[in-house]
Amino acid sequence: MRASAPQEMRASAPRVRIIDACKSFGKVVALNKANVTVRSGEVVLIIGPSGSGKSTLLRCINRLENLSSGQIWVDDDQVTDRKSDIRKIREEVGMVFQSFNLFPHLTAMENIILAPRIVKKVPEAEAVQQGRALLARVGLSEKEKVFPDHLSGGQQQRVAIARALAMNPKVMLFDEPTSALDPEMIKEVLDVMVELAKEGMTMLVVSHEMGFARAAAHSVVFMDNGEVIERGTPDQVFSSPREERTQRFLKHIL
Amino acid sequence: MSDGALIPGKGEKSAFSAWRISFFGAIAVLVILPVLSPDPYWRIIQFLPDGILITLEVTVMSIACSLVVGLITGIGRISRITIINRIATIYVEIIRGIPLLVQIFYIYYALGKLIQVPDIFAAVIAMTVCYGAYLGEIFRAGIQSIHKGQMEAAIALGLTRAQALRRIILPQTIRVVLPPLGNEFIALLKDSSLVSILAVSDLLRRGREYASKTFNYFEAFTVVALVYLVMTLFFSRLVALMEERMSRRDR
Numbered sequence: 001m002r003a004s005a006p007q008e009m010r011a012s013a014p015r016v017r018i019i020d021a022c023k024s025f026g027k028v029v030a031l032n033k034a035n036v037t038v039r040s041g042e043v044v045l046i047i048g049p050s051g052s053g054k055s056t057l058l059r060c061i062n063r064l065e066n067l068s069s070g071q072i073w074v075d076d077d078q079v080t081d082r083k084s085d086i087r088k089i090r091e092e093v094g095m096v097f098q099s100f101n102l103f104p105h106l107t108a109m110e111n112i113i114l115a116p117r118i119v120k121k122v123p124e125a126e127a128v129q130q131g132r133a134l135l136a137r138v139g140l141s142e143k144e145k146v147f148p149d150h151l152s153g154g155q156q157q158r159v160a161i162a163r164a165l166a167m168n169p170k171v172m173l174f175d176e177p178t179s180a181l182d183p184e185m186i187k188e189v190l191d192v193m194v195e196l197a198k199e200g201m202t203m204l205v206v207s208h209e210m211g212f213a214r215a216a217a218h219s220v221v222f223m224d225n226g227e228v229i230e231r232g233t234p235d236q237v238f239s240s241p242r243e244e245r246t247q248r249f250l251k252h253i254l
Numbered sequence: 255m256s257d258g259a260l261i262p263g264k265g266e267k268s269a270f271s272a273w274r275i276s277f278f279g280a281i282a283v284l285v286i287l288p289v290l291s292p293d294p295y296w297r298i299i300q301f302l303p304d305g306i307l308i309t310l311e312v313t314v315m316s317i318a319c320s321l322v323v324g325l326i327t328g329i330g331r332i333s334r335i336t337i338i339n340r341i342a343t344i345y346v347e348i349i350r351g352i353p354l355l356v357q358i359f360y361i362y363y364a365l366g367k368l369i370q371v372p373d374i375f376a377a378v379i380a381m382t383v384c385y386g387a388y389l390g391e392i393f394r395a396g397i398q399s400i401h402k403g404q405m406e407a408a409i410a411l412g413l414t415r416a417q418a419l420r421r422i423i424l425p426q427t428i429r430v431v432l433p434p435l436g437n438e439f440i441a442l443l444k445d446s447s448l449v450s451i452l453a454v455s456d457l458l459r460r461g462r463e464y465a466s467k468t469f470n471y472f473e474a475f476t477v478v479a480l481v482y483l484v485m486t487l488f489f490s491r492l493v494a495l496m497e498e499r500m501s502r503r504d505r
Contacts, residue, residue, distance in 0.1 A: 062410055091412040101407035105425045114421065115411035160407075167411060 014073075015040040015202045016061060016171055021070035023056055023226070030056040031067070032226035038171070043203045045213050045234070048223035049249055054206040057223070058173045061204070062086075062093045074171060091119060094164030098176040100156040102148040108135065108159045109144045112166045120167070127166075134162040138192050154185030158192055165196075172196065174205040190215075208253055213238070222246045277487040280480050287477070294470045298461075298477045305460030306481060312374060312456060313443045316381035320442070323382055324389025329419070331394040342390065349387035355448050357384050362452050377449035385442055392438065396431035397423055429500055436493030440486050447482070457481060 016038040023031040030053045038044050046054045059065045061072055063079055063086050072079040077089050103111050112134055113127035122130075135141050138158035148156050157177055164172060174193065178186045190212045197203055197216035205212070213220060213234045220237040222229045222245075230243045238254070241247050288296035330342030349357070361380040365371060371379075400423050408418035450459035461478035465471045 064406055064410065087412050087414065090410055093410075095407075095410040097403055097407060099401075099403050101401075101403035103404065103407070103422050103426075115408075115413060118417055118421065119412040163411070 012040045012042075014038070015042070015075060016204065017071075017073040018057065018061070019071045019073075021057065021060060021072065022068045023053070023060060023065060024068050029226050031060070031070075033070070034223070034226065034228050036221055036228060036231075038202060038204060040170075040202055041200045042218045043197045043201075043205065043216050045217040045220045046204065046206045046223060047208055047220060047237075047249070047253075048229075052223040053226040054223050055175050056226075058095075058175050058204060058206055061171070061173055062090050062095055064095075087119075091167050092170045094167060094169035094172045096157070096160050096164055096172065096174045096177050098179050100148070100153070100160045100180070102156050102160055102163070104148050107145050107147055108140065108151070108162075111148070111159060112163045115163070116166050130166060131162070134165055135159075137165075137195075138162045139188070152185060153181045154188045157181065157185075157189045161189075161192055161196075171202045171204070174203065174207065176206050178207060178209060187211075210238070210254070222249065224249070273487060273491065277484065277491070280483045280487070284477070284480050284484070294468060294473050295477065297468075298464055298470070298474050301464045302457060302460050302477065302481065305455055305457035306485075308374070308455055309443070309446055309457040309485075312377055312381065312446045312449055312454065313439075315378045316385060316442055316446065317439050319378060319382035320385035320389050323386025325393055327386055327390025328393025328397060331390060332397055346387045346390055349384055354380075354384050354445055355451070358448055358451065373453045377446075377452055377454050381442065381446065381449070384445075385438065388438060389435065392431050392434045393427065396427040396434075399430050400426050432500060433493070433497055436490070436497070439493070440489050443486055443489060444482065 014037050016036070018034060018036040021031045021034040022029075032053075034053065034057055036044070036046075036057070046057065048054050056065060060067050061074070061079060067080050070080065074089055074093060078084050079086070079089055102108075103114070106114065109128065109131050112131040113122075113124070116122040116127045116130065117124060132141070132144070135144060138161055140155060140158055140162070143151060143155065143159070148159070151159065161172075161177075177193070178189050181189065186209070190209060193203070193205070193212060194216045203216075205217070207213075217234050219231055220234050221231045222237060222241070222243070224245050229245050230237065230241065232242075237246065238250065241250060284299070288299055327342050327345060330338050331346065333339045333342070352360075358377065358380040361383060362373075362376045365376050365379065397419075404422055404426065405415070405418055408422045409415065413421070446456060447458040450456050450462070455463070458478060461474045465474035468474075
């Protein structure tokens with residue numbers, strides 16, 4: 001995967017801005033003044049030990065969790081403003097979960113067209129057509145009528161990616177998308193994600209997949225104890241991390 | 255209220271399963287008794303069908319109404335709107351603390367003070383008020399048993415909580431709640447005998463009427479018990495079959 005290193009990120013408009021994000025669950029501090037900016041078309045990989053607040057950070061971007069203080073913006077919409085229409089923002093922010101969370105009572109196609117039909121009121125025929133294109137894109141054209149239980153983990157996760165893409169989001173959030181997968185299925189999911197990155201999707205990815213980092217990530221953010229410790233290009237962070245905490249963490253996972 | 259054990263588990267398929275022995279045994283006794291001694295058994299059996307019909311009517315109407323009340327209560331119990339949540343919870347707490355027989359009396363006379371309704375409707379309303387609370391708890395538990403990732407995925411796609419509930423959560427809940435609902439329905443069928451204390455001529459009341467006319471108490475209640483048994487065993491089988499079909503369609 002090394003061969004196709006991502007192109008240099010040109011300066012483009014910030015798409016997601018996380019400003020002084022703080023979040024605590026009772027006494028546990030999950031986020032502590034975290035700042036991250038993601039530019040349009042940028043792919044940011046978030047790494048860090050478990051409990052470092054990576055997933056929480058992601059889940060605050062579409063307000064599955066509420067920040068305790070701080071701000072999050074997606075383009076010109078302030079996610080953290082109670083008055084903003086959070087559902088409009090969620091339409092534009094796709095999310096992929098560690099446990100896939102496909103709807104088990106619906107087929108692959110029904111999973112994909114549900115939100116476009118209900119939320120965006122897309123006519124069924126049009127939604128199905130788009131669904132077919134998406135299934136082809138994730139390499140699962142023949143699984144249209146199959147229920148999630150009959151799909152492998154890798155296939156389920158690819159359907160979940162297609163489901164998120166069906167809303168034409170401007171940002172995609174991936175919360176440990178390959179952590180629940182058997183090793184032989186990780187690649188098929190990462191391939192889809194790398195493709196997506198190449199097409200210019202803005203992505204925030206919580207993952208420790210080095211292959212993906214090298215092939216698609218523009219920058220890597222290291223988090224620990226709810227703080228952003230350092231950020232740099234994959235080469236910088238993985239080969240010559242500045243912070244001692246980053247070095248210690250990388251020693252464990254590399 | 256339900257006793258669970260009425261629904262036969264899987265693997266009880268042999269010709270001599272407990273269910274078969276009870277069900278066909280009860281039917282056999284119901285056939286043999288009138289043949290051996292037509293008086294009083296044949297007379298009793300001729301006297302009861304009106305009551306069976308009323309019992310079934312009360313049961314079916316109560317099931318339909320308490321399903322609606324139960325679903326609303328169950329959703330209310332998990333509502334994030336405090337007032338709705340409180341109302342639903344208080345309703346459940348109150349109803350579960352009062353014996354059904356007392357509720358039936360109470361609702362009958364309370365209703366009587368307000369409006370004149372036929373006794374059978376008073377009975378259905380009382381059963382609905384009571385069973386609505388119990389079914390509400392079943393629906394609540396069923397909804398809460400669905401993995402929270404399902405709601406999150408739906409919401410992340412832009413659905414409202416109500417849309418997610420209707421399209422994603424409830425369809426999955428049905429499968430989970432079917433067995434306990436079935437048990438509750440069978441319990442309701444049995445509890446419907448309590449409405450005989452009102453002027454509703456259900457199966458039990460018809461049996462009592464016959465008995466007090468002829469003083470054949472033992473014989474009358476033997477037949478009444480057997481008829482109840484046949485009905486509940488029949489419905490428990492129905493629920494088990496439905497459950498089986500659902501789980502098969504699932505695989």
